[in-house]
Amino acid sequence: MTLLSEINEQPERIRSLLASQKKTVERIAVEIQKRDIRYIFLAARGTSDNAGRYANYLLGALNGLPLALATPSLFTYYKQPPKLKNALVVGISQSGKSPDIVSVLEEGRRQGCATLAITNESESSLASYADFLIDIRAGAEKAVAATKTYTTELMSVAMLSAALRGHKKQWDELGRVAAWMKETLKQSDFIAQASQRYRYIDQTVVLGRGFNYATAFEWALKLKELTYIIAEPYSSADFAHGPIAMVESGYPVFAVAAKGKVFLSMLAMLERLRSDIDAELVVISNDKRALSLAQVPLRIPTDVPEWVSPIVGILPAQLFAYHLTRAKGYDTEQPRSIRKVTETR
Amino acid sequence: MTLLSEINEQPERIRSLLASQKKTVERIAVEIQKRDIRYIFLAARGTSDNAGRYANYLLGALNGLPLALATPSLFTYYKQPPKLKNALVVGISQSGKSPDIVSVLEEGRRQGCATLAITNESESSLASYADFLIDIRAGAEKAVAATKTYTTELMSVAMLSAALRGHKKQWDELGRVAAWMKETLKQSDFIAQASQRYRYIDQTVVLGRGFNYATAFEWALKLKELTYIIAEPYSSADFAHGPIAMVESGYPVFAVAAKGKVFLSMLAMLERLRSDIDAELVVISNDKRALSLAQVPLRIPTDVPEWVSPIVGILPAQLFAYHLTRAKGYDTEQPRSIRKVTETR
Numbered sequence: 126m127t128l129l130s131e132i133n134e135q136p137e138r139i140r141s142l143l144a145s146q147k148k149t150v151e152r153i154a155v156e157i158q159k160r161d162i163r164y165i166f167l168a169a170r171g172t173s174d175n176a177g178r179y180a181n182y183l184l185g186a187l188n189g190l191p192l193a194l195a196t197p198s199l200f201t202y203y204k205q206p207p208k209l210k211n212a213l214v215v216g217i218s219q220s221g222k223s224p225d226i227v228s229v230l231e232e233g234r235r236q237g238c239a240t241l242a243i244t245n246e247s248e249s250s251l252a253s254y255a256d257f258l259i260d261i262r263a264g265a266e267k268a269v270a271a272t273k274t275y276t277t278e279l280m281s282v283a284m285l286s287a288a289l290r291g292h293k294k295q296w297d298e299l300g301r302v303a304a305w306m307k308e309t310l311k312q313s314d315f316i317a318q319a320s321q322r323y324r325y326i327d328q329t330v331v332l333g334r335g336f337n338y339a340t341a342f343e344w345a346l347k348l349k350e351l352t353y354i355i356a357e358p359y360s361s362a363d364f365a366h367g368p369i370a371m372v373e374s375g376y377p378v379f380a381v382a383a384k385g386k387v388f389l390s391m392l393a394m395l396e397r398l399r400s401d402i403d404a405e406l407v408v409i410s411n412d413k414r415a416l417s418l419a420q421v422p423l424r425i426p427t428d429v430p431e432w433v434s435p436i437v438g439i440l441p442a443q444l445f446a447y448h449l450t451r452a453k454g455y456d457t458e459q460p461r462s463i464r465k466v467t468e469t470r
Numbered sequence: 471m472t473l474l475s476e477i478n479e480q481p482e483r484i485r486s487l488l489a490s491q492k493k494t495v496e497r498i499a500v501e502i503q504k505r506d507i508r509y510i511f512l513a514a515r516g517t518s519d520n521a522g523r524y525a526n527y528l529l530g531a532l533n534g535l536p537l538a539l540a541t542p543s544l545f546t547y548y549k550q551p552p553k554l555k556n557a558l559v560v561g562i563s564q565s566g567k568s569p570d571i572v573s574v575l576e577e578g579r580r581q582g583c584a585t586l587a588i589t590n591e592s593e594s595s596l597a598s599y600a601d602f603l604i605d606i607r608a609g610a611e612k613a614v615a616a617t618k619t620y621t622t623e624l625m626s627v628a629m630l631s632a633a634l635r636g637h638k639k640q641w642d643e644l645g646r647v648a649a650w651m652k653e654t655l656k657q658s659d660f661i662a663q664a665s666q667r668y669r670y671i672d673q674t675v676v677l678g679r680g681f682n683y684a685t686a687f688e689w690a691l692k693l694k695e696l697t698y699i700i701a702e703p704y705s706s707a708d709f710a711h712g713p714i715a716m717v718e719s720g721y722p723v724f725a726v727a728a729k730g731k732v733f734l735s736m737l738a739m740l741e742r743l744r745s746d747i748d749a750e751l752v753v754i755s756n757d758k759r760a761l762s763l764a765q766v767p768l769r770i771p772t773d774v775p776e777w778v779s780p781i782v783g784i785l786p787a788q789l790f791a792y793h794l795t796r797a798k799g800y801d802t803e804q805p806r807s808i809r810k811v812t813e814t815r
Contacts, residue, residue: 163508163509163553163555163556163557164508164509164536164538164552164557166536170707170708170711171708171711171712172712174708181541182541182543182544184552185541185544185550185551185552186544186548186550186552187550189550189552189553190552190553191509191511191538191552191553191554191557192538192552193509193536193537193538193539194538194539196526196527196530196680196683197707198527198679198680198705198707198731198732198735199527199530199531199680202679202680202731202732202735203531203680203731203732204731205530205531205532205534206530207509207529207530207531207534207535207536207537208534208535208536209536210508211508211556212508212509212536225707327673328672328673328700330700334543334547335541335543335544335547335548338541346712346713349712349713349715349716350712350713350715351715353715353716353718354716355673355675355700355702355716357700357702360543362515362542362543362570363515363516363519366515366516367516367517367691367694367695368691368694368695370694370695370696370698370805370806371694371698371699371700373698386543386547386548386549387543387547387548390543390547460715461715
C-alpha cells in the first residue's frame with residue numbers, strides 16, 4: 126500500500142524539510158526583500174493549486190502580500206499574459222513539468238520579475254526558470270494521489286512566511302508540526318471504521334474557511350480522485366450564498382473547523398446545518414464544540430495554532446479518503462483516468 | 471414567473487446599460503489611467519464572483535492587468551488585510567450590501583487605493599466607499615436566482631475593458647450583444663423539452679475554460695441554487711488533473727465551448743469524454759464540431775466573438791436551469807435555504 130505508507134511518511138518528511146531547507150528559505154527571503162515586490166502572482170494546478178490557496182491566506186495575513194492566482198491559459202492558448210511589473214512570480218508543481226505552469230515562470234522571467242519555484246524536482250524545467258528554488262524534499266511520490274508533496278509544499282510556504290517575517294515564534298511552531306502530525310496519524314484505525322458509514326455516499330460538500338479553505342479543497346480533491354464521489358469544496362461564506370440550498374436532511378457535509386479567527390463562523394454554519402437542516406457531519410477540528418456536533422469527529426491536537434493547522438488538518442482527510450476508497454472497493458494506488466503527471470497547456 | 475421574465479428581459483437591459491453608461495465608463499477609464507495601477511484586487515461573492523472570474527481573464531488578456539481575487543475573511547475575521555499599494559480595488563455586488571465585500575473597499579480607501587464599485591444599488595454602502603461607480607442598471611431583480619444582474623455585471627466589465635483600450639472594434643461588438651442575446655433566447659421551447667431528459671440527474675460537472683471559465687461557474691451555481699443537483703465547475707485543464715476520474719459511461723457533463731483560442735483544447739476534452747468514456751454531453755457552443763458531439767446541443771450565434779461569448783453563452787444555461795427546475799417540480803422563484811441578499815462577513 127504505497128499510498129498509506131506515503132501518508133504515514135509525512136511527519137518524517139516535514140522534519141527533514143525543515144532541517145535541510147531552513148537556511149535556503151531564509152536566504153531566499155533576504156533576496157526577495159531586496160526587490161520591490163507589491164504582490165505575488167502564483168501558478169499551480171491540482172493539489173499544488175491548493176497549496177497556492179494556503180499561500181493566499183498565509184502570506185496575505187502574516188506577510189501583507191496580496192496574491193493573484195494565475196490563469197495559465199492567458200500564457201498558453203491566448204498568448205496575452207498580463208503585465209507583471211512588481212510581482213514575485215511563483216510556480217508550485219511537484220513534477221516541475223506541467224507546460225502551463227512552466228510558461229508562467231518563463232514569462233515572469235522574460236518580463237524581468239523575480240521568480241520562485243516550489244517543487245520536488247530541482248532539475249525540472251520549472252526550476253530552470255526560477256531565480257529561487259525551494260526543494261520540497263518529499264522523496265519520490267509513487268501513489269497517483271498526492272499526499273506528502275502537498276504537506277511539504279504547505280510547509281515550504283509556511284517556512285517562507287516565517288523567514289520573511291523573521292519571526293522566532295513562527296519557526297518554533299513549525300518545529301512542532303511533525304510531532305502534531307504523528308499524533309494525528311494515530312487515528313488511522315478509528316477512521317478506517319468510521320469511514321464504513323459512508324460506503325454508499327456518492328456526493329458531499331466540503332467546507333472550510335480562512336487558512337483551511339485550502340484544506341477543504343484538498344480533502345475534496347482526494348475524495349474525487351480516489352473514491353469518485355462528487356465532493357465540492359466551499360468557503361462557508363460562499364456556501365451560504367446559494368449552494369446550501371442543495372442540503373437536505375441526512376445529506377453528508379464534511380468540514381474543517383480548526384480553532385482560530387474563523388472558528389466561530391464555521392461553528393455557526395455547523396450548528397445551522399445540524400439543527401435546522403439535520404445534515405450529517407464529518408468534522409476535522411481541535412475544538413470540542415465543533416467535534417460534538419459531528420457524527421464522525423476527526424481530531425487534531427488542541428494546541429495546533431490556526432496558521433499551521435492546514436499542514437496537520439489534512440492528515441485525517443487523507444486517511445478518510447484512503448479508507449473510504451477501500452470501503453468502496455476501489456484501487457487506492459491507481460485511480461481510473463488519471464496519471465501521476467498531468468501535462469496541461 | 472419572475473425568473474423567466476427576468477431572463478427574457480436581459481437583451482433590453484444590456485442595450486440600455488450600454489446606451490446610458492458608456493460615457494461614465496469612459497470617464498472612469500481616463501481617471502484610472504492617471505493612477506499608477508499595477509494590478510486589480512477584486513472582491514465579490516456568489517454570482518458576482520463569477521463576474522469577477524470573467525474580469526480576471528478579460529482584463530488580463532485584453533488590458534494586461536493581473537487580477538487578484540480578494541479573500542474577504544482576511545479583512546473581516548482575521549483583520550489582517552494585505553498591503554494594497556498600486557492596486558485598483560474593485561467590489562462587485564448587486565445589492566452593494568454584503569459586509570465582507572464592503573469591508574474590502576473600505577480598507578482599499580483607507581490605504582489610499584483607487585476604488586471601483588460595480589453594483590445595481592448606487593446608494594449602497596459599497597458605492598459609498600467607491601471613487602468610481604458603474605451602475606449596472608438591471609432594474610429591480612426579484613427572483614432569488616440572479617440572472618440579469620449577472621449579465622449586466624459582465625457587460626460593465628466588458629465596457630471597462632473597451633474603454634481602457636479605447637478600442638472602437640470592441641465597442642462595436644458590444645453594440646451587437648443585445649441582438650445576439652435575443653437570438654439565443656429563441657431556443658427556450660427547445661430547452662424546455664431537452665431538459666426533460668435530465669429530470670433524474672442528481673449530479674454533474676460543468677466545464678469551461680478561458681473567458682468561459684466564468685460561464686461554467688455561473689451555470690453550475692444556477693443548477694445548484696435552483697435544481698439542488700451537485701454541479702461542480704472546472705476548467706478543462708484542472709479537470710484533467712484528477713476529477714475526470716469520477717466520470718463513467720453515461721455520466722452527464724455540461725460544457726461551454728465557444729469558438730476562440732481555447733476552443734480546440736475544449737474540443738479535445740469533449741472528444742475524450744465522448745469517445746473514451748461515453749459520457750453524456752450538454753454543450754453550449756457556436757461551433758458545429760462541439761455541438762455534434764452533444765446529446766443536447768445549445769447554440770449561440772456563430773459570429774459571437776470569444777471575448778463577449780460569456781455574456782451571450784450564459785443564456786442557454788439560465789434557461790436550462792430554469793426548465794430543469796420545473797421538470798423536477800421545484801419552485802423556480804423561491805429556492806429553499808437561500809435569500810436574495812446574503813450578508814456574510
